[in-house]
Amino acid sequence: MAGVYRGMVDDGQVLIDNSGADLWVVQQGTLGPYAEPSSIRDDVWRGIAGIHGVAETGNAAYLTMQIKQGGHEARVMVVGIEVDRPGRPGAPPYLTFGRPILQGHYEAIADEKTGLKLGERVRIRRHEYVVVGLTRRMVSSSGDPMIFVPLKDAQEIQFLKDNDALINERARTAANPAFNRPGVPGLLEAAQASATQARNVNAVLVRLAPDVDPDTVAGEIRRWKRLTAYTRAQMEDILVAKLIATSAKQIGMFLVILSVVTAAIVAFIIYTMTLAKVREIAVLKLIGAKNRTIAAMILQQALGLGLIGFLVGRVAAGLWGPAFPKYVLLVPGDALRGFAIVMAICALASLVAIRAALRIDPAEAIGG
Amino acid sequence: MASDDTPAIRLAGLRKRYGTGDAAVDALKGVDMTVHAGEVVGLIGPSGSGKTTLLKCLGAVIEPTGGRMELAGEAIYDAERGGWQVGDLRALRRDRIGFVFQAPYLIPFLDVTDNVALLPMLAGVANGAARKRALALLTALDVAHRAGAQVSQLSGGEQQRVAIARALANRAPVILADEPTAPLDSERALTVVRILNEMAVQYRTAIIVVTHDEKIIPTFRRIYHIRDGVTHEEAGEGRPV
Ligand SMILES: Nc1ncnc2c1ncn2[C@@H]1O[C@H](COP(=O)(O)OP(=O)(O)OP(=O)(O)O)[C@@H](O)[C@H]1O
Ligand SMILES: [Mg+2]
Numbered sequence: 001m002a003g004v005y006r007g008m009v010d011d012g013q014v015l016i017d018n019s020g021a022d023l024w025v026v027q028q029g030t031l032g033p034y035a036e037p038s039s040i041r042d043d044v045w046r047g048i049a050g051i052h053g054v055a056e057t058g059n060a061a062y063l064t065m066q067i068k069q070g071g072h073e074a075r076v077m078v079v080g081i082e083v084d085r086p087g088r089p090g091a092p093p094y095l096t097f098g099r100p101i102l103q104g105h106y107e108a109i110a111d112e113k114t115g116l117k118l119g120e121r122v123r124i125r126r127h128e129y130v131v132v133g134l135t136r137r138m139v140s141s142s143g144d145p146m147i148f149v150p151l152k153d154a155q156e157i158q159f160l161k162d163n164d165a166l167i168n169e170r171a172r173t174a175a176n177p178a179f180n181r182p183g184v185p186g187l188l189e190a191a192q193a194s195a196t197q198a199r200n201v202n203a204v205l206v207r208l209a210p211d212v213d214p215d216t217v218a219g220e221i222r223r224w225k226r227l228t229a230y231t232r233a234q235m236e237d238i239l240v241a242k243l244i245a246t247s248a249k250q251i252g253m254f255l256v257i258l259s260v261v262t263a264a265i266v267a268f269i270i271y272t273m274t275l276a277k278v279r280e281i282a283v284l285k286l287i288g289a290k291n292r293t294i295a296a297m298i299l300q301q302a303l304g305l306g307l308i309g310f311l312v313g314r315v316a317a318g319l320w321g322p323a324f325p326k327y328v329l330l331v332p333g334d335a336l337r338g339f340a341i342v343m344a345i346c347a348l349a350s351l352v353a354i355r356a357a358l359r360i361d362p363a364e365a366i367g368g
Numbered sequence: 369m370a371s372d373d374t375p376a377i378r379l380a381g382l383r384k385r386y387g388t389g390d391a392a393v394d395a396l397k398g399v400d401m402t403v404h405a406g407e408v409v410g411l412i413g414p415s416g417s418g419k420t421t422l423l424k425c426l427g428a429v430i431e432p433t434g435g436r437m438e439l440a441g442e443a444i445y446d447a448e449r450g451g452w453q454v455g456d457l458r459a460l461r462r463d464r465i466g467f468v469f470q471a472p473y474l475i476p477f478l479d480v481t482d483n484v485a486l487l488p489m490l491a492g493v494a495n496g497a498a499r500k501r502a503l504a505l506l507t508a509l510d511v512a513h514r515a516g517a518q519v520s521q522l523s524g525g526e527q528q529r530v531a532i533a534r535a536l537a538n539r540a541p542v543i544l545a546d547e548p549t550a551p552l553d554s555e556r557a558l559t560v561v562r563i564l565n566e567m568a569v570q571y572r573t574a575i576i577v578v579t580h581d582e583k584i585i586p587t588f589r590r591i592y593h594i595r596d597g598v599t600h601e602e603a604g605e606g607r608p609v
Contacts, residue, residue: 288490
């Protein structure tokens with residue numbers, strides 16, 4: 001369980017690290033681009049690039065969607081990145097196979113977890129993309145593998161409407177007297193052209209020059225550009241503390257129930273074992289064993305049971321962890337804490353049995 | 369100080385009444401009994417006569433309601449002086465009384481040696497010394513070759529011998545045996561009786577054997593018959609085994 005939580009935290013961490021950004025510039029007042037929707041114009045980067053300390057900027061568009069691939073559906077996060085020159089923030093930092101995206105259209109880099117192969121064609125909405133590169137551990141904050149495509153394509157996927165909707169929208173605009181004024185030629189066309197353009201992105205990723213304080217630059221952007229900017233630390237806080245907080249609570253509750261069930265089972269087993277040995281315990285008391293000695297024996301049995309259970313669980317987690325749909329990160333510290341908790345639960349569970357054992361009358365040992 | 373002819377066990381007018389009022393049952397109505405060190409006596413009687421009740425009183429797990437009980441001349445129970453004369457009954461059982469039961473009732477997760485060594489350890493004897501004593505007893509009882517085995521791997525007869533070793537482990541001057549031969553065939557039952565006789569002589573132990581077992585009754589030199597809570601002493605055949 002802790003491994004599942006750690007995996008989620010790690011997913012968020014990796015998302016931040018692998019984006020190669022120092023600042024995230026998003027729509028004013030939003031927690032974007034991962035935790036909340038954010039939409040900004042794709043030319044705001046010009047203003048940002050001019051700020052002192054900014055080394056490189058990159059527009060990025062994110063959208064989670066379902067793709068059909070080899071007959072089955074997969075949930076992926078499509079990431080639009082700028083591909084005009086290498087090293088733009090947002091692009092995957094390393095490839096396991098293939099090459100970066102070189103063309104402005106219809107090429108893709110996929111995370112290995114999507115199951116896509118090099119050279120394979122994948123259909124996303126209206127177009128087919130060729131997988132030219134593969135990368136690893138590039139997942140969204142909810143664990144969906146990423147597919148990188150050129151920004152222009154991603155904008156189209158995200159913001160362009162389908163043909164029916166376009167016709168519909170045009171008719172609507174034409175029927176609106178504000179846009180279709182008699183005596184103003186060209187106004188309707190201009191309005192319609194602006195409506196069909198996809199000129200938005202979700203965030204601008206900013207890489208800073210070395211030795212520049214991210215907070216200063218972020219403050220600058222906030223003050224002058226009417227945008228919200230997050231530093232790495234703030235982004236971590238958003239992803240770890242806010243985005244997965246509910247999941248963490250969910251896992252926590254699950255852990256509590258699991259602990260209670262475990263305690264009940266251990267208590268039941270130890271209790272049954274004790275009742276099956278009433279005669280032996282009575283004999284122990286008869287021949288002069290202290291209550292403390294008997295309690296210690298039962299406790300020892302319970303802890304032994306707990307140890308076995310823990311080892312089985314740990315091995316099972318190690319073996320099956322990779323089969324989990326989301327990343328599971330097993331940390332020795334968690335294992336240690338888990339062990340302590342299991343032992344505590346077993347000790348607690350043995351109390352019922354110890355109580356029962358202490359009530360056994362030594363006289364029961366004699367006679368049949 | 370107890371001289372040589374001070375009996376190891378002496379009961380005088382011992383009574384036990386279960387319950388009160390209309391529901392009261394007088395299980396023991398004045399039992400007199402004397403057993404000397406190195407002696408094995410039989411205690412026989414029909415069902416419901418009070419045998420188990422007597423053993424429980426002797427074993428200090430239930431309190432008599434009248435009479436007097438002495439171990440090696442020391443009053444353990446005296447109704448006229450307010451009941452138990454010993455503060456720590458648990459220590460009394462541990463140090464001065466050994467028990468052998470119908471079934472061995474060995475502790476399942478301890479090995480044979482530890483089952484025997486457990487008693488001296490409970491009494492505060494050091495680990496090594498306790499195990500050494502246990503091994504000596506197991507040798508005397510001819511089960512030393514199984515000393516490291518788990519108790520569940522022993523035969524019934526072997527388990528019963530380990531149980532006798534346990535009863536002897538604290539050099540208790542008194543051993544109470546409650547139908548110790550009931551689950552054994554006649555040959556092994558006689559072996560157990562022979563062992564008890566040998567141990568009684570070797571360790572100067574007074575042994576009371578409660579039994580129904582026709583096979584072993586002829587071996588006792590002295591027998592106490594108990595009926596309706598009253599005992600009668602009688603000479604046994606004392607057949608050698
Ligand atoms: N806890 C008790 N409460 C009330 N009466 C009891 C109790 N234990 C024994 N008795 C009664 O005391 C009498 C003697 O019982 P005891 O168990 O000593 O007989 P016993 O000689 O051991 O019989 P058996 O050979 O069948 O084991 C019986 O009438 C029995 O019903
Ligand atoms: Mg009985």
